[in-house]
Amino acid sequence: xxxxxxxxxxxxxxxxxxxxxxxxxxxxxxxxxxxxxxxxxxxxxxxxxxxxxxxxxxxxxxxxxxxxxxxxxxxxxxxxxxxxxxxxxxxxxxxxxxxxxxxxxxxxxxxxxxxxxxxxxxxxxxxxxxxxxxxxxxxxxxxxxxxxxxxxxxxxxxxxxxxxxxxxxxxxxxxxxxxxxxxxxxxxxxxxxxxxxxxxxxxxxxxxxxxxxxxxxxxxxxxxxxxxxxxxxxxxxxxxxxxxxxxxxxxxxxxxx
Amino acid sequence: xxxxxxxxxxxxxxxxxxxxxxxxxxxxxxxxxxxxxxxxxxxxxxxxxxxxxxxxxxxxxxxxxxxxxxxxxxxxxxxxxxxxxxxxxxxxxxxxxxxxxxxxxxxxxxxxxxxxxxxxxxxxxxxxxxxxxxxxxxxxxxxxxxxxxxxxxxxxxxxxxxxxxxxxxxxxxxxxxxxxxxxxxxxxxxxxxxxxxxxxxxxxxxxxxxxxxxxxxxxxxxxxxxxxxxxxxxxxxxxxxxxxxxxxxxxxxxxxxxxxxxxxxxxxxxxxxxxxxxxxxxxxxxxxxxxxxxxxxxxxxxxxxxxxxxxxxxxxxxxxxxxxxxxxxxxxxxxxxxxxxxxxxxxxxxxxxxxxxxxxxxxxxxxxxxxxxxxxxxxxxxxxxxxxxxxxxxxxxxxxxxxxxxxxxxxxxxxxx
Numbered sequence: 238x239x240x241x242x243x244x245x246x247x248x249x250x251x252x253x254x255x256x257x258x259x260x261x262x263x264x265x266x267x268x269x270x271x272x273x274x275x276x277x278x279x280x281x282x283x284x285x286x287x288x289x290x291x292x293x294x295x296x297x298x299x300x301x302x303x304x305x306x307x308x309x310x311x312x313x314x315x316x317x318x319x320x321x322x323x324x325x326x327x328x329x330x331x332x333x334x335x336x337x338x339x340x341x342x343x344x345x346x347x348x349x350x351x352x353x354x355x356x357x358x359x360x361x362x363x364x365x366x367x368x369x370x371x372x373x374x375x376x377x378x379x380x381x382x383x384x385x386x387x388x389x390x391x392x393x394x395x396x397x398x399x400x401x402x403x404x405x406x407x408x409x410x411x412x413x414x415x416x417x418x419x420x421x422x423x424x425x426x427x428x429x430x431x432x433x434x435x436x437x438x439x440x441x442x443x444x445x446x447x448x449x450x451x452x453x454x455x456x457x458x459x460x461x462x463x464x465x466x467x468x469x470x471x472x473x474x475x476x477x478x479x480x481x482x483x484x485x486x487x488x489x490x491x492x493x494x
Numbered sequence: 495x496x497x498x499x500x501x502x503x504x505x506x507x508x509x510x511x512x513x514x515x516x517x518x519x520x521x522x523x524x525x526x527x528x529x530x531x532x533x534x535x536x537x538x539x540x541x542x543x544x545x546x547x548x549x550x551x552x553x554x555x556x557x558x559x560x561x562x563x564x565x566x567x568x569x570x571x572x573x574x575x576x577x578x579x580x581x582x583x584x585x586x587x588x589x590x591x592x593x594x595x596x597x598x599x600x601x602x603x604x605x606x607x608x609x610x611x612x613x614x615x616x617x618x619x620x621x622x623x624x625x626x627x628x629x630x631x632x633x634x635x636x637x638x639x640x641x642x643x644x645x646x647x648x649x650x651x652x653x654x655x656x657x658x659x660x661x662x663x664x665x666x667x668x669x670x671x672x673x674x675x676x677x678x679x680x681x682x683x684x685x686x687x688x689x690x691x692x693x694x695x696x697x698x699x700x701x702x703x704x705x706x707x708x709x710x711x712x713x714x715x716x717x718x719x720x721x722x723x724x725x726x727x728x729x730x731x732x733x734x735x736x737x738x739x740x741x742x743x744x745x746x747x748x749x750x751x752x753x754x755x756x757x758x759x760x761x762x763x764x765x766x767x768x769x770x771x772x773x774x775x776x777x778x779x780x781x782x783x784x785x786x787x788x789x790x791x792x793x794x795x796x797x798x799x800x801x802x803x804x805x806x807x808x809x810x811x812x813x814x815x816x817x818x819x820x821x822x823x824x825x826x827x828x829x830x831x832x833x834x835x836x837x838x839x840x841x842x843x844x845x846x847x848x849x850x851x852x853x854x855x856x857x858x859x860x861x862x863x864x865x866x867x868x869x870x871x872x873x874x875x876x877x878x879x880x881x882x883x884x885x886x887x888x889x890x891x892x893x894x895x896x897x898x899x900x901x902x903x904x905x906x907x908x909x910x911x
Binding site for chain 2: 284338342395
């Protein structure tokens with residue numbers, strides 16, 4: 238792989254393209270994610286960390302790892318901004334993943350509110366990574382609002398359905414100049430590999446690791462899958478892998494001069 | 495068989511006894527339970543008709559094994575599927591229902607279990623609900639905690655490690671005013687990350703005030719959704735008004751509360767119809783208020799002081815488990831709370847299938863946490879309990895036991911914004 242192939246988010250660069258999502262948290266999961274999956278970024282749900290038991294959560298996080306607090310629990314832009322500022326006060330740094338849901342059944346992100354929150358937080362000096370439904374217009378608005386990346390969902394959270402929104406994520410990868418980080422719904426290493434091969438900049442997962450029978454082994458499987466997908470993307474897939482395919486007899490073969 | 499609820503205390507005056515008997519035996523002496531009392535807000539919601547009409551049309555006997563199997567095969571559980579899963583025809587398929595419920599719980603909640611504890615701050619009550627230990631004719635030690643006592647109780651509970659609290663009162667506006675409850679919420683915010691309320695239903699603006707005081711979750715038990723049966727059990731007081739109680743959760747959400755809890759008290763009426771109505775109440779309100787967080791609980795009747803014979807009749811553990819599995823399959827995203835009314839073994843089992851929230855360190859009495867937590871005798875008076883609990887595990891025991899079941903205990907997943 239090329240030496241300079243790094244993930245750039247805001248003012249930081251990362252070698253790893255695996256980000257540990259929040260949700261299920263334990264010391265062993267963080268250890269496996271860092272040691273075996275190579276994670277350099279770990280998401281933290283501020284609302285889950287908002288407990289006396291986890292007040293020292295920062296002590297759990299290994300040195301050199303960037304903490305990515307999320308705003309889950311926010312139902313609108315103002316609440317997301319408040320949670321992000323609380324995270325900064327807690328010492329979590331300037332990175333924030335904006336998550337705004339106004340639906341308790343499917344937990345789908347509200348793109349409209351997310352754009353508003355991204356704009357406010359970017360102006361406030363945050364490195365904003367917004368979780369979004371893969372919509373091209375919303376992604377463009379997020380770019381204009383000052384996002385550092387966009388994070389489209391692969392399928393409804395917890396559904397384990399993989400890349401259900403594949404076509405739309407591909408459009409974002411093709412049209413948006415920011416890193417596209419695929420979040421939610423990635424249940425297997427093969428799905429992570431596929432997304433990377435398409436040109437995703439990184440993969441976020443949690444449940445797939447947290448619920449695996451062998452946490453360590455699954456963490457390293459994700460690491461390998463993401464690396465393989467990234468290599469394939471950089472290698473510029475040949476015609477077998479490209480979209481559309483091509484006819485073996487050229488359609489323009491009749492042209493004479 | 496029916497429960498025998500009526501108990502006469504020898505401390506009641508002859509006039510009070512006479513009134514009590516008249517209420518019990520002469521329906522014409524009781525007020526119209528469908529008519530709002532003065533001061534009760536009417537919100538003209540469409541939810542009531544949707545829930546009650548479906549419940550009335552529900553004949554659980556018409557469903558067959560074929561309906562149950564079809565319901566279990568469908569990826570998304572429809573209202574019709576849910577009706578089949580609640581029916582007697584589903585009883586032989588309980589293990590399959592549990593397997594499916596476990597998968598749904600895992601998808602939405604992982605392998606977590608939330609811990610909380612209730613705190614009763616007063617047991618004065620103006621209602622005569624015949625099955626309840628707090629009812630106004632029951633001879634129990636009454637008590638209302640003052641500010642210092644509430645603070646002390648909260649400190650004892652918070653020191654045990656608990657971070658979420660549910661504040662409860664008996665239903666007495668005169669003894670436990672909205673302002674009194676609001677002050678308790680403000681105190682609770684000092685010690686706890688999440689404050690829920692289980693108090694008498696109030697109007698939208700009062701819910702808004704309580705939310706501003708720090709509460710964010712309102713639970714109201716409808717007890718039974720069969721209004722005719724309801725009328726025979728709730729003989730006196732504000733609680734007698736069936737539709738005002740029904741709309742309480744919606745008023746709470748209109749008042750800015752983040753979430754709402756729902757329940758029928760199983761054993762009062764046809765439990766399958768009550769379970770159907772409870773879940774549909776959640777289902778329709780969720781469609782109307784999609785941002786709201788919803789939860790269901792499933793208490794069964796328990797013995798009370800002065801009446802140790804009260805029991806949940808035909809709702810055995812097997813039926814309770816069926817109801818909880820059906821809830822989970824139909825509403826995979828809702829929280830399900832299991833009360834300390836249930837046994838330790840039942841609660842340990844059900845958290846691995848469907849339940850997501852469990853109470854620990856429970857007392858349903860007033861002002862007795864220090865004594866119950868530390869064994870330290872205190873000189874002050876105590877208020878009597880609302881009902882007998884079954885699972886008396888402390889916070890620490892519950893935390894260890896849940897971890898031993900392979901679950902991750904969660905003390906808070908919440909931020910007041």
